[in-house]
Amino acid sequence: MASLTATAPATVLASGRRSRDANTPSVVFLIGLWASLFFGVVVLLVLIISTAIDALPRLDGPLVADYYSGIRPEQTGFRAGILGSMWLMLGTALLAVPLGIASALYLEEFADRHRWYNKLIEVNLQNLAAVPSVVYGLLAVAAMSVLGFDRSGIVLGGSIALALLILPVVIITTREAVRAVPREIREGSMALGATVWQTTWRQTLPSAVPGIATGTILGLSRAIGEAAPLLLLGVAIGVRFDPNGFLSVFTALPIQIYTSTSQSQEEFQTAAAAAIIVLLVMILGMNAMAIYIRNKFQRTW
Amino acid sequence: MPSSTSTSAAGPPSGAGLRPVSLQGRRRPGEAVIKAVLFVSAMISIVTTAGIIITLVRPSLDFFAEVEVLAFLTGTDWGPTRGEFGILPLVKATLLITLIALIVAVPVGLGAAMYLSEYASRRTRKIFKPVLELLAGVPSVVYGFFALAVVTPWLLQDLLNLEVGFTNALAAGLVLGVMIVPTVASLAEDAMSAVPLALRQGSLAMGANRMQTTLRVVFPAALSGIGAAIVLGLSRAVGETMIVALAAGALPSTSLDPREGMQAMTGYMATTAGGENPVGSLEYNTLFAVGLTLFVITLVINVISIRLIRRFRQEY
Numbered sequence: 001m002a003s004l005t006a007t008a009p010a011t012v013l014a015s016g017r018r019s020r021d022a023n024t025p026s027v028v029f030l031i032g033l034w035a036s037l038f039f040g041v042v043v044l045l046v047l048i049i050s051t052a053i054d055a056l057p058r059l060d061g062p063l064v065a066d067y068y069s070g071i072r073p074e075q076t077g078f079r080a081g082i083l084g085s086m087w088l089m090l091g092t093a094l095l096a097v098p099l100g101i102a103s104a105l106y107l108e109e110f111a112d113r114h115r116w117y118n119k120l121i122e123v124n125l126q127n128l129a130a131v132p133s134v135v136y137g138l139l140a141v142a143a144m145s146v147l148g149f150d151r152s153g154i155v156l157g158g159s160i161a162l163a164l165l166i167l168p169v170v171i172i173t174t175r176e177a178v179r180a181v182p183r184e185i186r187e188g189s190m191a192l193g194a195t196v197w198q199t200t201w202r203q204t205l206p207s208a209v210p211g212i213a214t215g216t217i218l219g220l221s222r223a224i225g226e227a228a229p230l231l232l233l234g235v236a237i238g239v240r241f242d243p244n245g246f247l248s249v250f251t252a253l254p255i256q257i258y259t260s261t262s263q264s265q266e267e268f269q270t271a272a273a274a275a276i277i278v279l280l281v282m283i284l285g286m287n288a289m290a291i292y293i294r295n296k297f298q299r300t301w
Numbered sequence: 302m303p304s305s306t307s308t309s310a311a312g313p314p315s316g317a318g319l320r321p322v323s324l325q326g327r328r329r330p331g332e333a334v335i336k337a338v339l340f341v342s343a344m345i346s347i348v349t350t351a352g353i354i355i356t357l358v359r360p361s362l363d364f365f366a367e368v369e370v371l372a373f374l375t376g377t378d379w380g381p382t383r384g385e386f387g388i389l390p391l392v393k394a395t396l397l398i399t400l401i402a403l404i405v406a407v408p409v410g411l412g413a414a415m416y417l418s419e420y421a422s423r424r425t426r427k428i429f430k431p432v433l434e435l436l437a438g439v440p441s442v443v444y445g446f447f448a449l450a451v452v453t454p455w456l457l458q459d460l461l462n463l464e465v466g467f468t469n470a471l472a473a474g475l476v477l478g479v480m481i482v483p484t485v486a487s488l489a490e491d492a493m494s495a496v497p498l499a500l501r502q503g504s505l506a507m508g509a510n511r512m513q514t515t516l517r518v519v520f521p522a523a524l525s526g527i528g529a530a531i532v533l534g535l536s537r538a539v540g541e542t543m544i545v546a547l548a549a550g551a552l553p554s555t556s557l558d559p560r561e562g563m564q565a566m567t568g569y570m571a572t573t574a575g576g577e578n579p580v581g582s583l584e585y586n587t588l589f590a591v592g593l594t595l596f597v598i599t600l601v602i603n604v605i606s607i608r609l610i611r612r613f614r615q616e617y
Contacts, residue, residue, distance in 0.1 A: 020510035029512045033420065036412025037429060040436045040486075043479050047439065050451045102342035110336050111343070121343050123607065124350050130533060130603045131596070132540025134570050135353055138592050142356035145580075164349050171346070197335045218438075225440025228542035228567070232574040232588075254442045254543075261446050261547055269450065276443050283438055291431065 048280070054273035063274050067240040068256065073267035076260070078275045080239040084155070084250035085224055085282075087243045091159025092166065092223050097216055099163070100170030101205075107171070108178045109200050129168035136165045137232025144233075153234040156246045161229040166219040173215025177208040210297035214290045221286035225279060227254035253279050357596055360581075360589035367583060373590065379553040379564075381573075381587050388594060390553040394470065394563040398549055399538040401474025401559060402481060406534055409478075410485030411527065417486070418493035419515045430487075437483035445547030448476040453548070468550035468562035477544050481534040488533060492526020493519050529609035536602040540595065546571035566595050 021030075066077025111118040140161035144152035151157075181204050189199040236251050237259050243250035253275060260272035365373070368386045376387015413433070417426055452472040457463045465471060496519050504514040520527070550562025551572050564572075573588055 020508075021512070023510075026510055026512040029516075030420065033412045033416035036409040037416045039409050040413065040479075040482055041429075041432055044432065044436055044439070046451065047443070047447050050455075051443075051447070054450060099342050099345055102339045103346065106336070106339035106343040110339055121346060124346050126607050126610075127600070127603050128346055128349060130536050130540075130599065130606070131353065132542070132567065132599055134540065134542045134567055135357070135592055135596050137574070138589060139349070139353050139356050143352065167346065167349070195329055195332050197332050218434075221438055225438075225442065227440070227442045228546075228571060231542075231546075231571050234574065254440055257442050257446065258543065258547065261442075261449060272446055273450070276446060279440060279443065283440070284435075287435065287438055 051273050051276050054270060055277045058270045058274035059277065064278065068238050070238065073265050073271065076271050078253060078256050078278065080242065081251050081253040081256040082278065084243050085253045087155045087250060088158050088162065088252055089220055089224055091155050091246055092162040093220060095159055095163035096166050096170050100167055101174050101212065104171045104174035104178060105200055108175050109196065109204065125168050125171060133165055133226055134228045134232060136161045137229030139164065140229060140233055153236055153249060154247055155243055155250050157233050158230050158235060158252065161233060162223040162226060165226065165229060166223050169219040170216055174212045177211025177215065178204060180211065181207045207299065210293055214294045217286050217290040221283045225254055225283060227258050230255050353596065357589055357593040360586040361593045364586035364590040377555055381584060388591065390555050391564060391566045391569055391591065393555065394549065394565040395539055397557065397559060398470050398474040398477060398545060398565055399535060401471060402477035402538045403535060405475055405478025406481045406485050407531055410482045411489055413486040414489035414493060415515055418490045419511065419519060433483045433486055441480065441541055441543040444476050444480050445544045448472040448544060448548035452476055463560060465560045466562045468548055469560050470549050470563050471559040473545055473549035474559065476548065477538050477541055480541065480544065481537050484537055485530045485534040488530035489527045492523040492530065496522045525609045525612040529606045532602055532606035532609060536599050536606065539602065540567065540599050542567040542571050566591055
């Protein structure tokens with residue numbers, strides 16, 4: 001999300017008199033700033049390397065091909081979790097993307113910003129973006145019982161929780177992408193007799209697709225690692241079958257990581273580390289895809 | 302992308318005003334229908350908020366029919382299985398862990414933001430911003446594992462020789478701090494980048510060096526935005542679940558010693574939800590009462606942060 005907000009203008013000043021910056025406090029200060037910038041890099045490296053070392057004995061075929069096994073922890077696998085997470089992503093995307101784009105288009109292209117209800121939507125979005133993810137789990141439990149399901153730990157329940165969770169992110173990034181399309185393109189279309197919706201659908205939206213895709217993928221990559229709302233939904237743990245639809249009982253990779261980490265046997269810790277590597281690869285893949293789309297298709301006007 | 306953001310901010314969007322007509326002057330009812338559909342989609346966010354409030358309040362009312370509100374808010378003994386419902390130990394654990402997280406995240410986040418905004422070349426920024434994003438993209442359950450498998454045994458026990466338990470508030474707080482660094486850094490950087498160049502030029506022209514300019518001109522000028530960054534990080538930390546559930550422990554405690562394990566509000570919710578509590582039971586309602594408390598706390602924090610953000614947007 002961060003990089004999609006405005007990047008800084010060129011604030012770095014070409015300083016011709018470096019000598020003023022060459023005294024001790026300045027140098028110490030600069031080193032401090034450098035250190036805090038590198039802190040993140042170092043932690044990220046330590047995290048990845050140490051987890052990879054822990055995971056090394058279990059980076060094998062059964063890890064992704066077998067089901068969970070409580071009796072033989074050295075052979076436990078995450079097949080059900082990986083497939084469950086994929087179903088979950090599909091469901092989340094199907095719910096969050098159309099809703100998010102529609103909301104963003106309304107707010108950017110149709111809403112009169114001076115109306116109180118539109119202001120309310122704006123403030124509400126900012127607030128929703130910061131609601132803790134566990135709370136979305138409780139909301140989805142209630143939503144599932146309203147919809148008439150007696151079990152909330154199915155793919156649909158998880159998708160509702162995660163879709164509502166990432167909706168603010170999708171809306172905010174879509175709005176930024178739509179806002180970046182120059183006004184002249186809209187005016188040109190309107191001048192040729194197109195209506196507002198025709199202009200939006202045929203001109204504005206296609207031009208904004210790369211930005212929307214980037215934001216959506218980043219939102220989904222956040223959703224795939226979420227465990228807290230799923231935990232509250234009562235998502236199953238020892239699932240030993242592949243999920244086969246949106247109404248199927250399932251488990252997700254982060255949930256399996258959580259339960260494996262909480263077990264005392266050493267083998268489960270190793271398995272958890274290996275599953276984390278799988279999860280990180282999935283997330284890194286999604287991030288790489290987002291960055292690729294951003295660099296390849298992003299137009300600057 | 303950012304260079305053109307100002308183009309459409311000039312006036313209301315074209316869909317806001319006049320009734321849609323075709324070139325022949327005929328009305329276009331389809332346009333109004335589409336606008337209504339989009340409006341309904343946008344209203345989903347309002348429905349979500351209303352849904353959250355209803356979801357949390359209804360079971361909480363049942364809960365408070367059995368447990369006194371005052372006993373819940375001021376009691377110092379938390380043991381739902383024993384019939385003790387004083388939430389203070391959970392709140393205390395949440396606040397202590399959040400405080401540790403802020404001690405890590407505020408200096409590191411602001412330092413990184415100052416470097417990126419005031420010192421970094423375009424290229425450096427292009428390299429480090431994605432790294433910060435990656436740090437923000439690591440799932441919290443992974444951070445929880447990291448706290449248990451690396452921070453507690455290696456950093457705290459071996460390197461620093463601290464007498465810490467297997468689960469402890471210190472490791473949870475430190476890792477939580479790492480998790481919110483990107484939040485603090487990116488918002489604070491936005492705030493500092495929004496300070497007009499003229500202020501810096503004025504400061505440099507008066508003979509100040511770059512450190513003085515950064516600390517005494519840019520930092521105060523961006524203060525409300527920086528405040529918003531910290532407050533948003535705070536709200537993230539309070540609501541974070543998986544790190545706290547894994548690394549801080551599952552035993553409620555009134556101790557203020559960060560080397561001990563303690564159960565936080567979100568930690569309680571995560572561990573209790575795993576068990577099977579029948580809908581409508583006291584255990585089930587307790588979950589929602591704790592959820593409501595958490596929601597109210599984060600709501601207050603968010604409102605403060607939204608106010609601060611609005612102030613820094615208005616300034617320049």
